[in-house]
Amino acid sequence: MNYKIDNLQYCNWSREIFQINREAKLDAVHVTIVYHEDYKELLKRIEEWNKHFTENSDLIFHGRNYKDIEKAREQNKTAIFFGFQNCSPIEDDINLIEKVHQLGCRFMQLTYNNQSLLATGCYEKIDSGVTNFGKEAIKEMNRIGIVIDMSHSAEKSTFDAIELSEKPIAITHANPLFWHKAIRNKSNDLLKALAESGGMLGLSLYPHHLKDGTNCNLESFCQMTAKTAEMIGVENIGIGSDLCLKQPDKIVEWMRNGTWTKTKNYGEGSKNKSGFPKQPEWFIDARGFKNLEEGLKKIGFNNTEVEGILGNNWYNFYKNI
Amino acid sequence: MNYKIDNLQYCNWSREIFQINREAKLDAVHVTIVYHEDYKELLKRIEEWNKHFTENSDLIFHGRNYKDIEKAREQNKTAIFFGFQNCSPIEDDINLIEKVHQLGCRFMQLTYNNQSLLATGCYEKIDSGVTNFGKEAIKEMNRIGIVIDMSHSAEKSTFDAIELSEKPIAITHANPLFWHKAIRNKSNDLLKALAESGGMLGLSLYPHHLKDGTNCNLESFCQMTAKTAEMIGVENIGIGSDLCLKQPDKIVEWMRNGTWTKTKNYGEGSKNKSGFPKQPEWFIDARGFKNLEEGLKKIGFNNTEVEGILGNNWYNFYKNI
Numbered sequence: 001m002n003y004k005i006d007n008l009q010y011c012n013w014s015r016e017i018f019q020i021n022r023e024a025k026l027d028a029v030h031v032t033i034v035y036h037e038d039y040k041e042l043l044k045r046i047e048e049w050n051k052h053f054t055e056n057s058d059l060i061f062h063g064r065n066y067k068d069i070e071k072a073r074e075q076n077k078t079a080i081f082f083g084f085q086n087c088s089p090i091e092d093d094i095n096l097i098e099k100v101h102q103l104g105c106r107f108m109q110l111t112y113n114n115q116s117l118l119a120t121g122c123y124e125k126i127d128s129g130v131t132n133f134g135k136e137a138i139k140e141m142n143r144i145g146i147v148i149d150m151s152h153s154a155e156k157s158t159f160d161a162i163e164l165s166e167k168p169i170a171i172t173h174a175n176p177l178f179w180h181k182a183i184r185n186k187s188n189d190l191l192k193a194l195a196e197s198g199g200m201l202g203l204s205l206y207p208h209h210l211k212d213g214t215n216c217n218l219e220s221f222c223q224m225t226a227k228t229a230e231m232i233g234v235e236n237i238g239i240g241s242d243l244c245l246k247q248p249d250k251i252v253e254w255m256r257n258g259t260w261t262k263t264k265n266y267g268e269g270s271k272n273k274s275g276f277p278k279q280p281e282w283f284i285d286a287r288g289f290k291n292l293e294e295g296l297k298k299i300g301f302n303n304t305e306v307e308g309i310l311g312n313n314w315y316n317f318y319k320n321i
Numbered sequence: 322m323n324y325k326i327d328n329l330q331y332c333n334w335s336r337e338i339f340q341i342n343r344e345a346k347l348d349a350v351h352v353t354i355v356y357h358e359d360y361k362e363l364l365k366r367i368e369e370w371n372k373h374f375t376e377n378s379d380l381i382f383h384g385r386n387y388k389d390i391e392k393a394r395e396q397n398k399t400a401i402f403f404g405f406q407n408c409s410p411i412e413d414d415i416n417l418i419e420k421v422h423q424l425g426c427r428f429m430q431l432t433y434n435n436q437s438l439l440a441t442g443c444y445e446k447i448d449s450g451v452t453n454f455g456k457e458a459i460k461e462m463n464r465i466g467i468v469i470d471m472s473h474s475a476e477k478s479t480f481d482a483i484e485l486s487e488k489p490i491a492i493t494h495a496n497p498l499f500w501h502k503a504i505r506n507k508s509n510d511l512l513k514a515l516a517e518s519g520g521m522l523g524l525s526l527y528p529h530h531l532k533d534g535t536n537c538n539l540e541s542f543c544q545m546t547a548k549t550a551e552m553i554g555v556e557n558i559g560i561g562s563d564l565c566l567k568q569p570d571k572i573v574e575w576m577r578n579g580t581w582t583k584t585k586n587y588g589e590g591s592k593n594k595s596g597f598p599k600q601p602e603w604f605i606d607a608r609g610f611k612n613l614e615e616g617l618k619k620i621g622f623n624n625t626e627v628e629g630i631l632g633n634n635w636y637n638f639y640k641n642i
Contacts, residue, residue: 036413092357092409093580115452117436117581128449131436133581140583259414260438260454262461 003027003069003311006286007202008083008151008173008240012247013052017285018059018078020245024286027072027079027311028063028318030107030172030240034084036258039096042089046103049080062104066318081318083107083172085152087118090137097140106321107172108141109149110134110161113267114260119150119157122183123267127154130161142166145321151184151202151240158190168198168320173240175204176231179224180211184268188231195232200317202240203228203309205288207277208268209242218282218291222299225309234305238314239292245285249275324348324390324632327607328523329404329472329494329561333568334373338606339380339399341566345607348393348400348632349384349639351428351493351561355405357579360417363410367424370401383425387639402639404428404493406473408439408458415454418461427642428493429462430470431455431482434588435581440471440478443504444588448475451482463487466642472505472523472561479511489519489641494561496525497552500545501532505589509552516553521638523561524549524630526609528598529589530563539603539612543620546630555626559635560613566606570596 004025010032011017021029033045053062063069063079072079082104089105090096100108110116110130113123118134120127130138138161141148148169150158161169171194177185186194191201203225210216211224229237244251252275256267266274282291289310296306325346331353332338342350354366374383384390384400393400403425410426411417421429431437431451434444439455441448451459459482462469469490471479482490492515498506507515512522524546531537532545550558565572573596577588587595603612610631617627 038412088413091359094583095580114454115436115438115449117438120449124449124452126449128436128441128445128447131445133435136582136584259416261457262415263457 001312001315002307003073003315004289005029005069005238005311005314006241006243006289007170007238007314008032008204009243009245009286010085010247011243011245012251014246015056015059017245018052018056020285020287021078022059022076024289026286026289028069028081028314029078030081030083032085033082034089035086035112035255036088038091039089039099042100042103049082053080064104064106065321066315069315069318081106083149085109086112087116087137092117092133094133094136094140097137097146098144101144101146105146107147107149107170109152110137111153111157113152113256119161120154121152122154124154127156129156130164135164138164147321155187155190158186159193162193162197162199168200168317169194170200170202170317172200172202173204173206173242174201175209176224176228178227180209182209182268184209191228191232195236200236200238200313201228201232202238202314204240204242205279205283206242206244207279210280214278214280216280218280218295219299222292222295225296226299226301229301229305234301234308235313235316237309238317239289239310241283241286243279243285244276247276252276322633322636323628324394324636325610326350326390326559326632326635327562327564327610328491328559328635329353329525330564330566330607331568332564332566333572335567336377336380338566339373339377341606341608342399343380343397345610347607347610349390349402349635350399351402351404353406354403355410356407356433356576357409359412360410360420363421363424370403374401385425385427386642387636390636390639402427404470406430407433408437411458413438413454415457415461418458418467419465422465422467426467428468428470428491430473431458432474432478434473434577440482441475442473443475445475448477450477451485456485459485468642476508476511479507480514483514483518483520489521489638490515491521491523491638493523494525494527494563495522496530497545497549499548501530503530503589505530512549512553516557521557521559521634522549522553523559523635525561525563526600526604527563527565528600531601535599535601537601539616540620543613543616546617547620547622550622550626555622556629556634556637558630559638560610560631562604562607564600564606565597568597573597
């Protein structure tokens with residue numbers, strides 16, 4: 001097998017983008033369908049996705065488990081798996097976890113950048129870890145089969161989630177802190193604990209997570225991948241590109257500000273660079289998987305390892321959800 | 322002036338209870354109208370209150386500012402002020418703060434027992450203080466005129482709120498920890514900081530907050546009041562009885578468990594004592610204000626001080642909201 005999986009995209013979805021993902025031979029994409037939406041607003045997002053599935057049934061379909069990745073390969077389509085970047089759709093109700101799973105949710109971040117009812121986000125000053133409700137939610141997510149995603153969470157909360165969860169968790173889109181100091185990137189200790197528990201790290205191609213941002217070069221990215229693999233094991237590494245193709249800048253403003261503040265928050269950006277950053281030229285969209293393949297081989301990974309990073313590792317993880 | 326104010330009741334409201342509050346000569350009561358309700362559910366609670374106001378217009382009316390306390394005295398009625406024990410009605414939207422104020426909300430706890438989006442509740446293991454959203458919410462509550470109530474909050478969060486708020490805050494219903502060790506009661510340092518910033522402490526008559534619980538005697542309560550007055554100043558002390566008259570036990574179960582857990586949480590109670598505790602015989606309802614008056618005088622407070630504790634201090638606080 002040599003599945004190709006991008007385990008995080010949040011594009012301004014259109015037939016054109018589904019075609020690009022097909023050109024990139026992606027068998028599966030985990031797509032963010034919610035940032036700040038509550039349960040009722042989630043239902044609207046799902047309606048929009050149902051329209052995409054109907055209008056592009058030759059390119060995509062709704063994925064629900066690992067067998068849909070196999071099916072996608074057979075049918076030359078891309079299986080779309082739903083995920084949330086915040087726990088807002090379950091509101092304050094543990095019973096909604098089962099409901100969002102029925103609707104197709106397979107990954108849920110316990111927090112976006114701020115404190116949630118479940119845990120602390122990476123942009124808070126103090127991290128109190130997984131909350132009382134968070135502990136109950138983790139048990140329920142384990143029972144139901146929704147992966148705990150801690151990409152935007154603070155460090156203690158992430159350690160807590162690794163310890164509390166009976167199933168491996170994921171950091172679907174982030175990079176190691178040793179390579180590029182960003183609030184969203186993760187420490188060596190955390191990545192080791194993640195891998196020791198069987199969890200997955202999806203390496204991000206979002207410029208704010210890359211050394212030298214938009215000017216990051218492929219070799220540097222592949223060197224980082226090699227060093228990370230040495231540290232935590234190559235089988236725990238995949239890709240979660242964080243591609244936000246064709247999104248207007250007002251979207252990143254909404255992602256950062258939601259409805260929680262009246263003053264403007266720039267998150268990873270700044271006043272002068274408040275919009276979406278430009279992708280590096282070797283990864284302007286998922287067709288960059290080809291460049292990654294070459295770069296990873298060049299840096300010394302063998303074929304099995306490269307296939308693992310570009311999809312098989314995520315496939316194996318899905319198999320165990 | 323000698324206003325009588327009970328600054329926290331959550332009864333199973335009926336004409337009978339409004340009559341009891343009139344017999345007690347209460348000019349104003351701050352009533353909890355929300356524990357876990359979201360914005361839409363809040364609107365239902367307000368509809369229920371509008372029905373109470375219509376059906377009992379000879380006894381109560383909806384209070385909106387301190388002048389309604391004066392009006393209540395003139396008309397021999399009780400002004401009812403709305404408050405929330407959780408920030409759930411503003412959901413994740415800072416713009417709802419202005420809306421709930423328009424609907425009559427005058428007090429809002431930043432947290433109930435658990436972590437909220439704004440701060441940490443007293444039943445969490447770790448207290449990270451006021452969150453990013455919480456800081457914005459405090460600014461907005463200050464601007465709009467909603468009192469920050471930290472009765473059910475954890476200690477660091479309460480210190481944060483005192484420091485961040487430009488207006489005095491309140492602990493509407495709790496007692497000092499020195500008198501009775503309960504998670505909900507407050508430390509000397511916290512009470513001093515509260516009073517130094519002009520904040521108010523509403524002493525609670527809820528048995529779980531009382532030394533010896535249901536068997537607490539009036540003298541002990543009044544001794545505690547005297548010691549507290551000595552420590553933080555008598556002008557910062559009022560009553561927030563936390564009376565839950567005629568509430569069935571399933572209500573306290575809902576208060577504690579909401580929809581955040583599938584396992585049962587007993588809060589201040591225990592498996593064998595899971596229901597509402599019995600009130601001490603000298604304060605079975607608001608008519609106990611008469612006993613408090615006698616007890617406080619007996620312990621050595623002068624008339625002005627007693628009048629302050631039983632209502633005038635809250636009246637002055639309302640004047641500055």
